[in-house]
Amino acid sequence: MATGRNHRPATRSRGIPEATVARLPLYLRALTALSERSVPTVSSEELAVAAGVNSAKLRKDFSYLGSYGTRGVGYDVEYLVYQISRELGLTQDWPVVIVGIGNLGAALANYGGFASRGFRVAALIDADPEMAGKPVAGIPVQHADQLEKIISDNGVSIGVISTPAGAAQQVCERLIAAGVTSILNFAPTVLSVPDGVDVRKVDLSIELQILAFHEQRKAGEEAEAAAGRKGPDGDMPAVMPA
Amino acid sequence: MATGRNHRPATRSRGIPEATVARLPLYLRALTALSERSVPTVSSEELAVAAGVNSAKLRKDFSYLGSYGTRGVGYDVEYLVYQISRELGLTQDWPVVIVGIGNLGAALANYGGFASRGFRVAALIDADPEMAGKPVAGIPVQHADQLEKIISDNGVSIGVISTPAGAAQQVCERLIAAGVTSILNFAPTVLSVPDGVDVRKVDLSIELQILAFHEQRKAGEEAEAAAGRKGPDGDMPAVMPA
């Protein structure tokens, strides 16, 4: 989860742990940056710093993919970029539909990271007839009526839902019925989907709430420390004086 | 998660596990919905379904907060809403600044989930002088020059970064220097921060890449099954015929 998580226990594909898969895109990004600077090789230590992880973890992660490093030297950047891209399935490009072109949907459509990394926005879909035909990020918005046709015509298997919460489950069901098997959900709802469909959820307010929790904890500890820990053990939460 | 993760091993606050904290907002949302429908009590099983988790997990999560249920009956919805809100620190409201008012920043500013759940957008900040004064979501955008003043005047401790990747680290440092101690980062970069500062990361393209991985795996398994698993054990990844 940036994120909330929502995947079944899942029979690990070729033995690659889920936690490792979640970090591969991170490594890929760091490696791409190195590649653009024409750096030929990189050590696990350097790459780990760039990706913000522990170097032992990084080496173990790579070991699941195979032995792509050279002892005493490090990893060949280009080769590793290729291997990770391949493992993630980014050597093919994935057509994606975005449903719900409000503020967030438009932001997603404009997001450069899509096109650059193996994804192609096949269509933007909205339920509002007024939106139909209007170009967003250079792509004309299409009406929700067309959803099924667009998906089957383009062989779309990944859908992004950025509708209001109320519409999400229904949109989700139509996407799945039309052939989509992976969904990235931005609507603040729990989607129920049949087995075999993957859902990942991104929820802005949840992330903020988690931050708030830690923030409150910090403030509480501070206050406690300042007061010389006079409170017993704190059954009541620390209350901030205005 | 949606999310990438990025928190230190962290001395658990009052013994509430990080994983539990991450689910509290989920429970809170489900409970709020029940509250709005005036449902007085709910069982762990019902609530678990609504939140999309295992009921044993939910009970254990709640047990970290205290014994707020009644055996044979369930949990009092209103009371639980209050307890979780309090635990998450949502009984006070947190001023938040959003830095980088592009498509995404605007979407965030317009996002209803903020105001409704304990957060208040104290200011929108952008480096582009052209943006200054323009209202987004009813709030006038202010120039980045004002950043430090805004933060100290409003006592902001949570910042949201939705700038391009290149500007993120610099913005991050200014936020921290000005007093921010929690950051929600939407820019596709690893932020390095001093101890005591929490960073959570939301990365759209990473989420999509994880989906692509699973999607590829599904396609590979399908092809393998169709071919009667004729491949040895697959050193090469399954390749999709066009």
Place this chain on the structure above:
DNA sequence: CCGTCTTTGTGCACGCGTTCACAAAGACAT
């Protein structure tokens, strides 16, 4: 060809998170 030095790949131990399964607790009817 050999020794040294760097860096990988991994065995191992530990801790967190999840889930099962059940005893304890209470509501409610009689």
Place this chain on the structure above:
DNA sequence: ATGTCTTTGTGAACGCGTGCACAAAGACGG
């Protein structure tokens, strides 16, 4: 008051993920 029935709260087992620490592998210089 007593028994039944529902649902919580949690002890215990298990599995995954993490990080240490080191042996094996190879580059590189002499």
